[in-house]
Amino acid sequence: MSRDIQITFDSGDPARLAAFWAEALGYRPQDPPAGFPSWDEALDAMGVPPERRGDASAIIDPTGSRPRLFFQRVPEGKQAKNRVHLDVRAAPGLDGDARMAALEREARRLVALGATRLRRHEPAPPHAGHIVMADPEGNEFCLD
Numbered sequence: 001m002s003r004d005i006q007i008t009f010d011s012g013d014p015a016r017l018a019a020f021w022a023e024a025l026g027y028r029p030q031d032p033p034a035g036f037p038s039w040d041e042a043l044d045a046m047g048v049p050p051e052r053r054g055d056a057s058a059i060i061d062p063t064g065s066r067p068r069l070f071f072q073r074v075p076e077g078k079q080a081k082n083r084v085h086l087d088v089r090a091a092p093g094l095d096g097d098a099r100m101a102a103l104e105r106e107a108r109r110l111v112a113l114g115a116t117r118l119r120r121h122e123p124a125p126p127h128a129g130h131i132v133m134a135d136p137e138g139n140e141f142c143l144d
Helices: 014-025 039-046 096-112
Strands: 006-011 056-060 068-073 086-088 116-121 130-134 140-143
Touching: 006 014, 014 056, 014 068, 096 116, 096 130, 096 140
Parallel strands: 006 068, 086 140
Antiparallel strands: 056 068, 116 130, 130 140
């Protein structure tokens, strides 16, 4: 049986984190439900009070081939290292110096968007090398 997945992030600021990941991955904000020209109108119809409208945000892959990312507000901040993380494939098909140069370019772009560079792992067989990053709320991910 085939199943779709959604990746959910707990967040202090769902809209900000969704905007970061949309830029990082080439995603876009999810459209409002059918029949509603805007999210505000949809949320009005759902009875969501204005003060709760920033509690969630979702982004989608424009091609529809990758999973939806959902961001939900939680009261607590990040407490420890992620047990699951995303690997952002930023250098497909590249090896050695060319691979690491592509990863460095992507790391600089993501830092400009609010990410933090944590550490670089050099290529050493059997591993091709990668850069460990954190998103604006400290969630670790790898540029791979």
